[in-house]
Amino acid sequence: MRRIAAATAAASLAVAAALVGASPAAAADTAEVYVVHGVPGLTVDVYVDGALALDNFAPETVAGPLDLPAGSHAVAITAADAADDSNPVLSATADLAAGNSYSLVAHLSADGSPTLTPYANDISTVSAGQARLVVRHDAAAPAVDVRAGGAVVLSDVTNPNQGGLTVPAGTVNADVVLAGTSTVVIGPADVTLAEGSATFVHAVGSADDGTLTLVSFVIPGLHSAPGGVPAGTGPADDPAATVLVAALLVVGLALVVGGSRRFVATRTH
Amino acid sequence: MTPVASEQGARPPGDQRPDHSRRRAATSLAAGVLLILAAGLLWWVSRPEPAGQTVSSVGASGALELTGPTSAGSAPPVESIAPAAPTEPTEPTAPSAPLSPAAAPAAPPADQPAPAAAPDPVIADPTRLQIPALAVDAPVEPVGVADDGEIEVPGDVATVGWYRFGPAPGATGSAVLVGHVDDYRQGAGVLARIGDLNPGDTISVAGNDGTLRQFSVVAREQWAKADTPLDRLFDRGGAARLVLITCGGRFDQASLSYDDNIAVTAVPVAS
Numbered sequence: 200m201r202r203i204a205a206a207t208a209a210a211s212l213a214v215a216a217a218l219v220g221a222s223p224a225a226a227a228d229t230a231e232v233y234v235v236h237g238v239p240g241l242t243v244d245v246y247v248d249g250a251l252a253l254d255n256f257a258p259e260t261v262a263g264p265l266d267l268p269a270g271s272h273a274v275a276i277t278a279a280d281a282a283d284d285s286n287p288v289l290s291a292t293a294d295l296a297a298g299n300s301y302s303l304v305a306h307l308s309a310d311g312s313p314t315l316t317p318y319a320n321d322i323s324t325v326s327a328g329q330a331r332l333v334v335r336h337d338a339a340a341p342a343v344d345v346r347a348g349g350a351v352v353l354s355d356v357t358n359p360n361q362g363g364l365t366v367p368a369g370t371v372n373a374d375v376v377l378a379g380t381s382t383v384v385i386g387p388a389d390v391t392l393a394e395g396s397a398t399f400v401h402a403v404g405s406a407d408d409g410t411l412t413l414v415s416f417v418i419p420g421l422h423s424a425p426g427g428v429p430a431g432t433g434p435a436d437d438p439a440a441t442v443l444v445a446a447l448l449v450v451g452l453a454l455v456v457g458g459s460r461r462f463v464a465t466r467t468h
Numbered sequence: 469m470t471p472v473a474s475e476q477g478a479r480p481p482g483d484q485r486p487d488h489s490r491r492r493a494a495t496s497l498a499a500g501v502l503l504i505l506a507a508g509l510l511w512w513v514s515r516p517e518p519a520g521q522t523v524s525s526v527g528a529s530g531a532l533e534l535t536g537p538t539s540a541g542s543a544p545p546v547e548s549i550a551p552a553a554p555t556e557p558t559e560p561t562a563p564s565a566p567l568s569p570a571a572a573p574a575a576p577p578a579d580q581p582a583p584a585a586a587p588d589p590v591i592a593d594p595t596r597l598q599i600p601a602l603a604v605d606a607p608v609e610p611v612g613v614a615d616d617g618e619i620e621v622p623g624d625v626a627t628v629g630w631y632r633f634g635p636a637p638g639a640t641g642s643a644v645l646v647g648h649v650d651d652y653r654q655g656a657g658v659l660a661r662i663g664d665l666n667p668g669d670t671i672s673v674a675g676n677d678g679t680l681r682q683f684s685v686v687a688r689e690q691w692a693k694a695d696t697p698l699d700r701l702f703d704r705g706g707a708a709r710l711v712l713i714t715c716g717g718r719f720d721q722a723s724l725s726y727d728d729n730i731a732v733t734a735v736p737v738a739s
Contacts, residue, residue, distance in 0.1 A: 327702075328613030328633065368633070394633040422633065424702035426617035427693060431649035431657070431715030431726045433518055440514035447507035454500030461493035 230295035231264035233320070237306035237337045237403030238313050239410040246275040246284035255279050259403065261416045269297035276305055276315065291315040300418065306337035306403050309358040316359040322397060322418055325365055327425040330392035333363040333399045334375075340406035342378035347371040347390075354378065368394035375402060385411050395422025518719035519650035520726045521663035527687030531733040534686075536641065536705020588736055589679045590638040596674040597628045597645060597658075601665060606658040608645065608673070621646050625657030634702055637673040638681045638736055641704040642711050645673075649715040652724060659714040662732045663688065671710060671734045683710045683734035690716055696729040710734045 234245055236258050245253035245262075253262050256279075271294050275287035284290075289305060300320035308314045318335065325331050334345050336358045345353040345362065348371055353362035355378045374386030385402060392398055396419040404410035594608045611620040611629035622629045625648045635641035647659035665671075669685040686709075691697070701711050710733070717728025 326613075326617055327619075328617075420704075422704065424698035425613050425619040425631075427619070427698070428621070428646055428696065428713045428715070428729050429618050429725060430621050430646055430659075430713065430729070431518075431520055431651070431719070432724045433652040433719055433721070434516035434650055435652050435655040436516055437514050440510065444507045444511045444514070447503050447510065451500045451503030451505075451507060454496045454503065456500075458493045458495070458497030458500055462490065462497060465490040465493060 228269055228297050229266045230269055230297060231300045232267055232293065232295065233261055233263040233300075233302045233399075233416055234265070235261050235302055235304040235306075235337075235401050235403075235414055235416075237304055237401055237414055239307075239404050239408070241288075241313075242279040243288065243305070244277050244279055244281060246273075246277065246287075248273050249275075249284055259412060259414050261414060263416075264300070267293075267295055269295050271295075274303060274315070289313055289315045291317065293317055302335075302399060302401075304335065304337050304359075304401060304403075306359070306401070307339040307405055309339060309341070311339040311405055311407070314359070318361060320397070320399060320418065321363060322421060324421050324423045325395060325397070327423050328368060328394060329365050330368040330394055331363060331365050331397040331421065332371075332390070332392055333361055333397060335359070335361040335399065335401045338402045338404050338406065338411055339408075340384060340402070340411060343375050343384065343402070344378050344380075345373065345375055347373045366392060368392055368396075385413060388413075393417065393419065395419065397421055516655070518726070519656040519660040520716040520719055520728070521649075521661070521730060522717055522728070523663035523688060523690055523730060525687075525689045527667055527685075527733070528689050531687035531689065531709075532700065534642075534707040534709050534733070534735070535700050535703050588638060588738065589675075589681055590636050591673050591675040591679060591681050592636045592639075593676040594630050594637050594643075594645075594673050595676045598672040598674070599662075599665070599669070600672075601669045602661050604658055606647070611646065619644075619646055621648055623651075625651045625654045628658060631702065635704055635708070637683075637710050638708055640708055641706060642701060642709050643673075644702055644711050644713060646713045649726065649730075657714070659712060662712050662714060663690070663716060663730050665732050670737070671712070671732075673710065682737040684737050685732055685734045687733040688730070689733075690728050690730045692717070692727055693729055696731075701731055708736050710736075 234253060236243065236256050239258055241258055243256050244251055245256055247267065252265060256262060271292055274291050274293050275284035276289040277284055277287050293301065293303060295301060300322045302318040302320055304316050304318065306314060306316065316337065321331065321333060334353055334356065336343060336356045338358065342355050342357045344351045344355065352364055356362050370389050370391045372387050373390045374383050376383050384406060390398070396417050398415060398417050400413055400415040402411065403414055404412050597608050598605050606626060606628050608628045608630050609622060610632035611622060612632055614620050619631060620629060628645050628647045631644040631646070635643045637643040648657040649660045650656045665685050665688055667685050671683045671685065672680055673683070674680045701713060712732045714730055715726035715728065716730035717726050719726050
């Protein structure tokens with residue numbers, strides 16, 4: 200039964216992709232959707248418009264991107280052994296605009312009840328040498344600050360909000376603290392941010408249950424070319440010629456000055 | 469005429485040879501003026517020429533064709549992410565639908581069918597550039613982006629920079645090597661004469677581990693800097709190619725910079 204359902208779902212989505220054209224990545228009429236599972240201890244199935252899209256989706260993992268036609272889609276999350284989506288644990292309607300990227304995050308609300316939150320993924324290009332970091336608060340926990348290298352880079356982020364910034368590509372040492380304090384709730388960890396990519400980090404789990412953790416994925420290919428190639432500052436003087444010119448000038452000036460003085464002196468007679 | 473008066477006071481009264489003295493003074497003056505003129509002439513003659521070249525473009529359309537399909541604007545490819553499900557792979561039936569959700573993360577981008585031969589080496593860590601036609605044999609170091617957003621260019625004009633955020637030489641896309649055409653303290657740079665390269669000339673890149681890759685020049689192009697197609701030169705898709713970039717055209721004394729960029733594009737030689 201599951202076998203057939205999975206095959207059918209995949210086939211129908213594949214047909215949808217085929218209908219909108221064969222060009223790679225998100226074609227003009229589709230949107231990409233990442234699905235993030237942030238509810239601890241619960242393996243689920245994910246249905247899109249009644250068809251099984253993700254089977255046995257494990258907690259604290261990411262799936263996707265699903266390439267879905269633009270428009271409105273019914274998303275249902277069921278227990279992993281459900282026969283269909285008639286009795287979902289969570290459900291939502293996803294309104295997808297063509298060419299955009301989304302995250303659909305199943306997570307705990309601030310008070311610990313499961314919920315489903317859609318986010319738009321910022322996939323605009325970043326400047327050459329830069330990387331984007333987006334942090335989402337999807338945990339049953341109070342407001343937090345995100346620190347990088349000991350400095351607060353995102354402050355007072357609350358469930359289910361997100362904050363983002365663009366930083367020079369490289370590795371940063373990051374941690375999550377209770378807002379306005381130095382009380383570390385997640386991390387610290389070295390996070391490598393690849394040039395020209397966006398890293399989406401989701402804080403999930405429950406502070407009370409001690410299940411706080413991070414689930415992340417990376418969207419590459421957001422790079423830009425450098426702004427220019429400044430490869431020349433002009434010719435260098437020949438040092439020998441410079442010395443010779445200076446010597447000639449000094450001697451010449453001395454002769455002129457000396458001569459002038461003498462000449463003036465003789466004229467007084 | 470007070471100074472003259474004082475000087476007169478210092479002079480022995482009744483100098484008998486004013487003419488002689490005057491002649492010597494005139495000679496000294498004339499010699500001084502001549503020396504100053506000579507200095508000016510020498511400065512003019514020895515004035516260094518900017519090394520930047522002005523060259524005709526060849527092979528530009530061929531270089532354009534090496535570019536990947538839309539490098540700007542379209543949605544990016546996606547890095548592999550462990551898909552939790554579905555566990556059932558779809559039937560491998562629809563080659564026209566490469567983006568079936570089940571297969572998307574795992575499917576490599578559809579490429580031209582690769583020949584069965586061993587893959588040509590990618591110089592992941594380029595350390596040396598050789599251009600026999602120009603007698604160039606220069607060290608290569610990785611470079612990134614300067615604070616102003618332009619590419620870093622090695623301060624030493626004898627060293628070539630490899631844009632480390634872009635492809636490695638031999639890999640898919642445009643591997644960029646840059647070098648100063650000249651520097652006002654150091655003189656002409658190692659890439660100063662790349663405008664002399666012609667289609668068919670050989671360029672070699674060596675890696676830290678001794679691997680060597682040969683490229684054959686296909687294009688030489690020059691643009692005013694505002695028109696330099698940076699997105700194409702720094703393209704991360706399309707055919708594997710090597711792009712050497714330096715400056716050229718008119719040198720602007722006021723800004724100490726050149727008006728143009730010169731780029732040479734080369735493609736891998738099957739080994």
